[in-house]
Amino acid sequence: MDDYPLLNLFWTMLWFFLWIMWLFLLFRVIADIFRSDDLGGWAKAGWLILALVLPYVGVLIYVIVRGRSMGKRDLKEAQEREAAFKAYVREAAVAGDTGGGPPKGRGSVEELAKLADLKDRGAITEEEYRQAKTKLLI
Known part of the structure; x- marks a missing residue:
């Protein structure tokens, strides 16, 4: 331990860290060149x-x-990934668990939205809305 002072250890670690950072940057640049x-x-x-x-x-x-x-x-790639994720979530919410539409006895998102719209316009009362919503979700 006496042959390698603490300051030399610090400098070795610093240069190693900088070398690793440069390697990450090199791989990132090469990936950017290809894409x-x-x-x-x-x-x-x-x-x-x-x-x-x-x-x-x-x-x-x-x-x-x-x-x-x-x-x-x-930034463009991140936005595309986010849009694809949101589209997937929307499709999964509409498709339900079976992949071919809502499961038996369960309402779809569109039906719930229609009920909320009817309630907002005053076509149905709050009580009718709750009953219809319960029927859709059961």
Whole structure:
């Protein structure tokens, strides 16, 4: 333990941490190169060669030149995932447990919405709404 002072251990850990961070950034840049729709095949090959042949400089140049569009692509992908999830939840709520419509004896979301609309317009009373809702949900 006397051969390796605490400060040297700190510096070794710092450099190791920075190296791991750079590896994550390198993989992220490579993934962004391949998923980028605005780059052609030769441009993708050029960026990939730059990132692999001159790793530190190539990744830094890529982040400087294309960092803003990289963030926009991430945001667009996150929004698409969220929209797909919401669509799935809507479909699952309408389809019920059987996958082919609401289960026997259970009302669908549309029927409940129609009942709420009738109650809001005053076509049915609160008591009639509760009774119809109970029949749908049983």
